[in-house]
Amino acid sequence: ICDLSFPDGVPSDSLEAAKNASNTEKLTDQVMQNPQVLAALQERLDNVSHTPSSYIETLPKAVKRRINALKQLQVKCAHIEAKFYEEVHDLERKYAALYQPLFDKRREFITGDVEPTDAESEWHSENEEEDKLAGDMKTKAVIAEKEAAAAEEPSPKGIPEFWFTIFRNVDMLSELVQEYDEPILKHLQDIKVKFSDPGQPMSFVLEFHFEPNDYFTNSVLTKTYKMKSEPDKADPFSFEGPEIVDCDGCTIDWKKGKNVTVKTIKKKQKHKGRGTVRTITKQVPNDSFFNFFSPLRASGDGESLDEDSEFTLASDFEIGHFFRERIVPRAVLYFTGEAIEDDDNVGGPGGPCGGELEGDEEAEDDDDAETNPKVSCLEFPHLCLLHC
């Protein structure tokens, strides 16, 4: 857009001089004396002005100086903003304590330790409404049959496979779950988010609580995410609020022969001297959701990670954030699928699932959302990074 090559008809000696970096002044003199070149330059400068950064370069020194002063003020703003986000984090800590009693109740209903009262389980579903009006009769028939069958089964305890179903519903997670992970994940009973204590460095821990099972002896698997809320010295303007900067997993105490994160392969080895061949077995890494608990470590500077590692790490951070920000606070909506459409609307993780709900009654809300003049107030638009 701002190609500055000289137009035809510019004296070639000026061109030569232009290529010579050292004597700008000499060139300037020549240029000033050459109206033809000046005109050409003016024209180019007008184009230059169209890209902000080049426009700045054309401003008088006195003005540039004032712009630098504004930049200094902007850096001060970035540091105030960092403090703001720390206070927001404190607020999140405070509210985590307010949510906890509700999450504990949720866990009790899910595990079946506590049965909700009639009052607690009242719910008016538009869904049922719509069925009454006009649903897909074949589906209804099938469901009626299924319910009939279900009625004959002994009623299950709590909400079976609640968390595992969420893993299945959210693409971001189901992509990680291998067939052999599924029976293990069916023992998952709760996921908790624990924030670091006030005054401690910003971080949060995801706790995956499992019932006793045949696969590992841990009752809780943890994933810790370290965060940072301070502008980068080298690039303060890039500050966009707290970032996840590193994470740490935990050791899974697998029961004998149950470790799904490794597989044993047989390898033929030929003896150099005599041609005898022997078969050795070795363990190699195996795809599994449970690799989530032995993540890559982010080193101080991103440079020392290759691109693949950086991508892996970024995805891990995204998943960690998604557990913290969406799945744990709204688990039931990911279980029923109601939240998945929403995420699709905001282009969020798990969004792709939304497609499956097409024709679902949710779809209408969706359409409204697009034209609804009530616009969600983007307090922190930069937080979209992952969602766009």
Add this chain to the structure above:
Amino acid sequence: ICDLSFPDGVPSDSLEAAKNASNTEKLTDQVMQNPQVLAALQERLDNVSHTPSSYIETLPKAVKRRINALKQLQVKCAHIEAKFYEEVHDLERKYAALYQPLFDKRREFITGDVEPTDAESEWHSENEEEDKLAGDMKTKAVIAEKEAAAAEEPSPKGIPEFWFTIFRNVDMLSELVQEYDEPILKHLQDIKVKFSDPGQPMSFVLEFHFEPNDYFTNSVLTKTYKMKSEPDKADPFSFEGPEIVDCDGCTIDWKKGKNVTVKTIKKKQKHKGRGTVRTITKQVPNDSFFNFFSPLRASGDGESLDEDSEFTLASDFEIGHFFRERIVPRAVLYFTGEAIEDDDNVGGPGGPCGGELEGDEEAEDDDDAETNPKVSCLEFPHLCLLHC
């Protein structure tokens, strides 16, 4: 994905019954007695299970009852979340006061009322660094020439056309600015965000401060945005934090013949009786940025607005939010263009400008950002609505 049409080989009488909505029971009996159909149904049900909502419908009543209990808890969470966002808004009020002294200094440097000290205007720019190493020599020559020319001009006061330049750099705004708006916007000296007082309903006012000019007598034009932070009774799960729900403009006291928001058109009128024709002049609305101050009003329910109006209103809210959240806090970065690339990264408003900066040194940072394992922590992913 969950087509429930029966497979070939299912007795046609069951098929007929299936099509008959009224007697589900009769069908169910037939189905239960027909193992072939049952098997087919089971297979379909497995598919159904893949869409969460249908999966839920197939669960035993006792389990559905517990899910409803979780939904009740989820509504309670939504109301706690609303309170959280109100406290975040209080924090924003508190921090607005901390930013204000810096913004006042910014205004003084821009208007030229105060000249920054040498210490205040020190700035180490990578940009210059890069030029030193190896910049486009022709560009350097051109700029050197321009600077030379500029040096001869009387040095301007403050930073001329600071805010107008931002309007030009941000597509979302430049789209609204007509040629005849430009001379008016060159008199814009400051934009302030004022939050509602504590205890008052959530809202913010954009104040556009103008120097005395030939167009209108107002020194400040205001646009007020009313916000709401409470879950919708009918759809509590859709709550995603504070929303802009309405806005209000102000009266611009245009000087005689200076109102750019209307144009006078001549119209020929033919008299019914005698065929005489007379020309009348009437005023009709005219495209202008200044229509921003006489917005549509959102009525209580979105329904009563047609789609165009809803779209117009949504765009207005988006612009209002963008002024509040990005332009006012980071004005200098929109003036220099540095922030525009960032917004492009997050798919934010003004993003399209980013394209113009290709080849700019910013571009590298950009690439880093994409593979950088430091992932901006999405405290409020839903706030992406507008950005995706």
